Amino acid sequence: PLSLAGECSAFKERFMQCLRDSGYESGACRQRAMAYLECRMERQLMANEPLEKLGFKDLIDEKSEAKPEK
Amino acid sequence: VPGETALAFYKAKNPTDKPVIGISTYNVIPFEAGQYFNKIQCFCFEEQRLNPQEEVDMPVFFYIDPEFVEDPKMAKVDLITLSYTFFEAKEGQKLPLPGYQ
Numbered sequence: 001p002l003s004l005a006g007e008c009s010a011f012k013e014r015f016m017q018c019l020r021d022s023g024y025e026s027g028a029c030r031q032r033a034m035a036y037l038e039c040r041m042e043r044q045l046m047a048n049e050p051l052e053k054l055g056f057k058d059l060i061d062e063k064s065e066a067k068p069e070k
Numbered sequence: 071v072p073g074e075t076a077l078a079f080y081k082a083k084n085p086t087d088k089p090v091i092g093i094s095t096y097n098v099i100p101f102e103a104g105q106y107f108n109k110i111q112c113f114c115f116e117e118q119r120l121n122p123q124e125e126v127d128m129p130v131f132f133y134i135d136p137e138f139v140e141d142p143k144m145a146k147v148d149l150i151t152l153s154y155t156f157f158e159a160k161e162g163q164k165l166p167l168p169g170y171q
Contacts, residue, residue: 012079012127026076033077037111037131046111054110055075055133 008039034059073136075110080128082156084120091119094128094156102143103150106135117159128154 015036018029026033034056040046051060084090098104111131120126130152138144 006127009127012129015077016079026078027071027074029077030074033075033131036077036129049111054131 007043007045008036011036011039030056031059072106072134072138075131075133078130078132078152080130080154081125082118082120082128083125084122087122089119089121091117091159092156093117093159094154096152096154099151099153100147103134103138103147106138106141106144107150107152108133108135 011032015029015032018032019026022028034051034054037046037054038051041048051057082092082094084092098107109130109132118126132152134150
């Protein structure tokens with residue numbers, strides 16, 4: 001569904017800023033793209049899909065490696 | 071990079087002083103590259119009402135099939151353009167999605 005209330009526009013703005021800063025290298029902005037999609041999924045503005053299946057597996061693996069072992 | 075998922079944003083605005091019901095369809099140029107274009111999430115281009123002066127962001131999440139780099143016909147293609155056209159919807163109208171062999 002289209003997000004008319006702009007619930008995730010802050011995430012979108014961060015992503016767009018990254019694109020501008022990187023000279024529109026979308027590969028440099030995948031972290032922020034992922035954050036935007038997470039925002040949409042949390043607000044039911046997009047079907048839930050595991051992030052690994054959306055091409056973000058490497059970013060997820062990095063995240064979990066960074067977490068300290070409990 | 072082919073195979074890498076990517077996010078892009080389009081913006082639609084109704085510049086008139088009346089509400090508009092729109093639907094959109096997309097095009098990939100060059101035409102032959104279209105078969106390698108994969109839309110991952112449909113952000114739903116069904117009928118969408120835009121009030122006067124209303125603007126909405128329309129994201130597209132996609133990837134280019136990595137087989138693209140294997141296709142000799144694509145060797146000279148270094149720019150693929152995805153464009154959306156937003157039409158005013160007529161009642162009962164349904165736009166066909168572009169079909170690629």
